Amino acid sequence: MQHVLVTGGAGYIGSHACKALAAAGFVPVTFDNLVTGWQDAVKFGPFEQGDLLDRARLDDVFAQYQPVAVMHFAALSQVGESMAEPGLYWRNNVQGSLTLIEAAVAAGCMQFVFSSTCATYGDQDNVVLDETSEQHPINAYGASKRAIEDILRDFEAAHGLRHVIFRYFNVAGADPEGEVGEFHQPETHLVPLMLDAIEGKRDALTIYGTDYDTPDGTCIRDYVHVCDLVDAHVLGLKWLADGKASRVFNLGTGSGFSVREVLDHSREVTNKPVPHVEGSRRAGDCTKLVSGSQRAVDELGWQPHRSTLRQMITDAWRWHQNGHYDR
Numbered sequence: 001m002q003h004v005l006v007t008g009g010a011g012y013i014g015s016h017a018c019k020a021l022a023a024a025g026f027v028p029v030t031f032d033n034l035v036t037g038w039q040d041a042v043k044f045g046p047f048e049q050g051d052l053l054d055r056a057r058l059d060d061v062f063a064q065y066q067p068v069a070v071m072h073f074a075a076l077s078q079v080g081e082s083m084a085e086p087g088l089y090w091r092n093n094v095q096g097s098l099t100l101i102e103a104a105v106a107a108g109c110m111q112f113v114f115s116s117t118c119a120t121y122g123d124q125d126n127v128v129l130d131e132t133s134e135q136h137p138i139n140a141y142g143a144s145k146r147a148i149e150d151i152l153r154d155f156e157a158a159h160g161l162r163h164v165i166f167r168y169f170n171v172a173g174a175d176p177e178g179e180v181g182e183f184h185q186p187e188t189h190l191v192p193l194m195l196d197a198i199e200g201k202r203d204a205l206t207i208y209g210t211d212y213d214t215p216d217g218t219c220i221r222d223y224v225h226v227c228d229l230v231d232a233h234v235l236g237l238k239w240l241a242d243g244k245a246s247r248v249f250n251l252g253t254g255s256g257f258s259v260r261e262v263l264d265h266s267r268e269v270t271n272k273p274v275p276h277v278e279g280s281r282r283a284g285d286c287t288k289l290v291s292g293s294q295r296a297v298d299e300l301g302w303q304p305h306r307s308t309l310r311q312m313i314t315d316a317w318r319w320h321q322n323g324h325y326d327r
């Protein structure tokens with residue numbers, strides 16, 4: 001069986017990717033430093049603890065498993081934190097990815113699937129963002145991801161490292177079978193924070209900004225189900241295995257929802273009120289991020305099945321009430 005090296009495989013999206021890879025007949029090898037990931041989430045293949053900045057450790061893992069491809073999820077991913085601590089993002093995300101990419105090339109592993117983000121586009125109001133849109137990130141998280149995209153292009157030109165870059169919009173939901181789900185400590189993302197507030201596990205949710213130039217004054221995001229998202233990654237591997245050229249794909253649905261609309265859906269799904277207060281804007285937040293995602297549908301044959309907001313919150317709620325990890 002073919003091995004795929006999954007960095008960040010102990011995290012939210014990486015653990016779902018491991019499940020999808022195993023279902024598709026691959027052996028997912030998780031490489032994770034467990035700073036934000038959970039060993040309990042590694043259920044579908046071997047686990048190798050290590051840090052992306054540790055080149056010798058990476059070389060050992062490449063030599064041991066000889067993976068056919070890398071899926072690179074490991075990253076720091078909080079917009080607010082990236083504004084306060086940009087050095088963390090440049091070191092972990094950019095220097096860590098560069099070390100990984102160099103190790104992959106040295107090992108002859110020349111297929112690379114990369115988690116990028118809609119945050120690379122920045123604030124472009126009233127525009128549907130497709131893969132040809134300009135990239136003007138307004139936070140250090142988005143800037144770090146754009147830099148890694150540039151590194152991949154240079155390594156393809158110099159060394160032939162073929163890659164698929166996925167620019168995610170807002171990922172939500174959980175494995176409907178409940179084997180893995182979203183669990184961050186500390187949590188910063190809207191959907192799990194909302195569900196915590198509903199359950200009384202934390203204080204009221206703060207809406208970050210009600211004075212944006214949107215119909216209800218709150219930020220608009222395009223939410224995509226984590227299971228649909230990782231399905232696209234398996235299609236991305238096939239794309240590379242078929243010898244196709246490096247390509248960028250957005251992963252979103254093309255539908256935007258405001259923070260208030262997400263609250264309304266959550267109340268309907270859970271039948272419980274969402275305790276919330278209105279607060280000031282969070283540094284680095286874009287007003288509106290909505291995807292043009294036709295390319296993934298047309299070229300990869302991607303068919304998102306679970307990415308209605310209702311389904312995502314239903315799956316997240318089911319996981320949320322029972323699921324958590326210990327380190």
Ligand code: UDP
Pocket residue numbers: 079170188189190191193205206207208209219220221259282285
């Ligand atoms: N948000 C919010 N309160 C929170 C967390 C998030 O109002 O406690 C808003 C945030 O401003 C953004 C949206 O919810 O407009 C999604 O934020 P999240 O952190 O989940 O993802 P991001 O868009 O930063 O990747």
